[in-house]
Amino acid sequence: MPAPDSISRIPSKIGRLLRRLVPARWHASTPDPVLAEALGPWASAASDIRDHLGTIFLETVLSRPRLIVELGTRGGVSTRALLAAAEVADAHVLSVDLADCSGVELPQRFRPRWSFVRADDVAFAGKGFADFCTGRGLPARAEAILIDTSHEYDHTRAEIAAWAPRLAAGGALLFHDTNMAAWFRRLDGRAEPGRDNARGVIRALEEFLGKRFDERTFFVDRAQGYAVWHVPWSSGFTVLRKLD
Ligand SMILES: C[S@@+](CC[C@H](N)C(=O)[O-])C[C@H]1O[C@@H](n2cnc3c(N)ncnc32)[C@H](O)[C@@H]1O
Structure with missing residues (x-):
């Protein structure tokens, strides 16, 4: 009869074998019909942001x-x-x-909810944004701001300085590319070539929040009046929700 000790080790041995034979593979799916309609073929097409589209939608709706x-x-x-979230929230x-x-292909039904401005985003955060909001009868605040531009440290710092004051109470700042490296892993386990940008975006976030993070991990945190959560896959995605 095997010793009780060796019996108790069986599950971990099977687990090790499974890990070797069947690598973890998860996929993003799109059960929400409005999101599925807005994404169209992009719901399943390979792109560096695909694994974060559901998060962008949900955090914006929230x-x-x-x-x-x-x-x-x-x-x-x-x-x-974002347009799917706007449709759900009437935004x-x-x-x-x-x-x-301005000519990007978007489903026609969502187009009336969209405005495009060609500008440097930091420069536009001032008078340009205030004028845009005045023109629509809105306060100069946004409830959700997605930042996905140069991913450079100095530029990201400037973006945070310019746009964090434009975030409404309870709103969310969303950042793509907070875990950039020469190679990145997708949620389905595949490796793709990426770009090592010397931690540009996450370093700017660390400075803003006064914390150090290991962006290769999944983490949640609270700092400087924000609830923070981060996922490491597909070049990383980080949400800062402004607490009231
Ligand atoms: C990674 S792409 C955006 C991808 C897009 N979010 C998507 O999901 O398809 C980065 C974009 O940021 C723009 N960009 C870079 N620097 C910028 C700046 N200072 N102001 C405004 N846009 C900028 C680039 O022109 C480029 O189109």
């Missing part, structure tokens, strides 16, 4: 937005997730990019 700001639009993938999305992204 912000009870009237105005949602997107800094960094490019092909409009994150725009689609508006303002996208800002250095490049002219």
